Amino acid sequence: MKKHSNKFMAILLTTVMLFSCNDYLDFEPENTLPGEEFFVNPEQAEQSIVAIYGYMRAWEMVGFAPMILQEITTDNTVKGSSLGDAAYINDFNFFNYTPDLFVINDYWTGRYRGINLANQALSNIPKITMDESRKARLIAEAKFARALFYFDLVRAFGDISLPTTVENTFEESLLRRPKAEAYALIIQDLKDAIAVLPPQYGPGEIGRATVWSARGLLAKVYLYQEQWDLVLEQTSAIISSGQFGLLEDFYQVFRIENENSVESIFEIQAQAVAGNADLSNSQYSQVQGVRGTNGFGWGFNIPTDDLANAFDAAGDTERKNATLLYKGVTTPDGDRIEGVGENELEGxxxxxxxxxxxxxxxxxxxxxxxxxSEQNIRVLRYSEVLLIDAEAKVSKGDVGGAATSLNEVRKRASLSEITSPTLQDIWNERRLELALENDRFFDLVRTGQAPAVLGPLGFVAGKHEVFPIPQRAIDANRETMTQNFGY
Structure with a gap:
């Protein structure tokens, strides 16, 4: 449950304000911060790490870019909002986007800014005289964050630039390294983090990456590489730890009262500060909120009939009711959803x-x-760990073991057990469990379903598995920065 007085959040807000006002760490990836100007004492080492957490909720990280690239390109959602508002989003729904669209640049540069923050910490914290165990933990947190950012990039673009230190940032930002090298770095960062990060934190530091956060992300990375034994090493450790479970009510998983709950593996911390719009900077909920009468936001990223039909075909009313918020319903929290009239949401x-x-x-x-802006963003939940475990097991022929993990998720949704699940059963379950959590596009690509599912929308096999490298990155060095095929 969220701790509104928690020390970590207080430091996070103060640090974000510090860096927002002075731009100490807010710069393009090719620039560097002279270590002697900031990284001098333990307090500044701490601030540099908390700044990374604060940056995770920036516009480029949780606003339009991930929503558009990871959901609107799929069968789950369409643009929404009013006719003509941000019309370029339709180009993603129908695979007509080009490298010069700013949202692609936002996705790319946003994650490299996060990587730059991590690299600044990793290059400078080792030089600071401070408690060695604390130093090691801060370095491990930076490596977890860097792995998270690089995982987004390698899934979205394939071969990517791979700066790892302050010293090599400029040179590396002009090149593309094979995605195998990116995955190797991600895996090593997560292994390093696992060796150091604690299993939990005290009340004053809830929300920081734990060993379970790193194990969960590593399991997902191995899933994408189909290294099933290595997946199971991580999922088995998490499941057998006894630290996690599923909340009884699926609707409650996403409510503020249940943030950092027993189901949370990692989530981005957010908090609204009355009277301070700069610190209340997460727009994740705003851009997707109810538009119109008694609304809460802009009304983008609207669930499709196809997604609604998928819930209906599975008899999945509980997750459907929690995932699709229809006009005219009254929520369990007492809000009547009014919004706009019929046919007023584009698409x-x-x-x-x-x-x-x-x-x-x-x-x-x-x-x-x-x-x-009060709402945390769920990045990795225990239910996904169970589904990753199930997919690895069925891929290895352990159908009974896969059924156990799969059916734990289905039981919470009040669905009947599947005694002999197939890969397709598990993939279908991922869609319904994780709908609108920005995983659908990457799932369709990695499982080979994208051509069949997205072909009618314009997806071209051999091209659209990755997005184009932003034109700004190409223009920065045409001799060494190559474009993805077909763009």
Missing amino acids: ITGLPRYNGKSYVPRKHQIAGVTEG
Whole structure:
């Protein structure tokens, strides 16, 4: 449960304000910060790590870019909002996007800014005289964050630039390294983090990456590489730890009262500060919130009929009701959803609906700040660990073991057991369990389903598995920065 007085959040907010005002660490990847100007004492080492956590909720990290590239390119959602508003988003729904679109550049540069923050910490913290165990933990947190950012990039673009230190940032930013090298770095960073990070934190530091955060992310990385034994090493450690479980009510998983719950492996911390819009800077909920009468936001990323039909075909009413927020319903928190009229959301005919997972009840809306900025963003949940475990087991022929993990997830959704699950059963379950959590596009690509599922929308096999390298990155060095095929 969120601790509004927790020390970590207080430091995070103060640090974000410090770096926002002075731009100490806010610069393009090719620039560097002279270590002697900032990285001098233990307090500054701590601030540099907390700044990374704070940056995770920046616009480029949780706003349009991930929503558009990872969900609107799929069968799960369409643009929404009003006709013509941000019309370029439709180019992603129908695979007509080009390298010069700013949202592709946002995705690329946003994650490299995060990597630059991590590299600044990793290059400078080792030089600071401070408690060695604390130093090691801060370095491990930076490596976890860098792995998380690089995982987004390698899935989205394939071969990528791979700066790892302050010293090699400029040179590396002009090159593309094979994605195998990126995965090797991600894996090593996570292994290093696992060796150091604690299993949990005290009340004053809830929300920081734990050993379980690193193990969960490493399991997912191995999933993408189909290294099933290595996947199971990580999922088995998490499951057998006894530290995690599923909340009984799926709707409650995404509510503010249940942030950092027993189901949370890692989530991005956010908090609304009354009267301070700069610190209440997460727009994750705002861009997807109910648009119109008594609304909470802009009304983008609207669930499709196809997603609704998938829930119906599975008899999955509980997750459907929590994921699709329809006009006219009254939520368990007492809000009647009004919004706009029928046919007023672009791409949707009939009854308007919104992302129920990003919904922040009116009682948590704070006047004068970004709508929904109180809500944490769930990055990795225990239910996904169970589904990763199930996929690895069925891939190895352990159908019974796969059924155990799969059915734990299905039981919470009040669905019947599947005694002999197939890979398709597990992939279908991932869609329903993780819908609108920015995983669908990458799932379709890695499982080979993208051509069949997305072909009718314009997906071309051999091209659209990755996005184009931003034109700005190409223009920065045409001799060494190559473009992805077909763009």
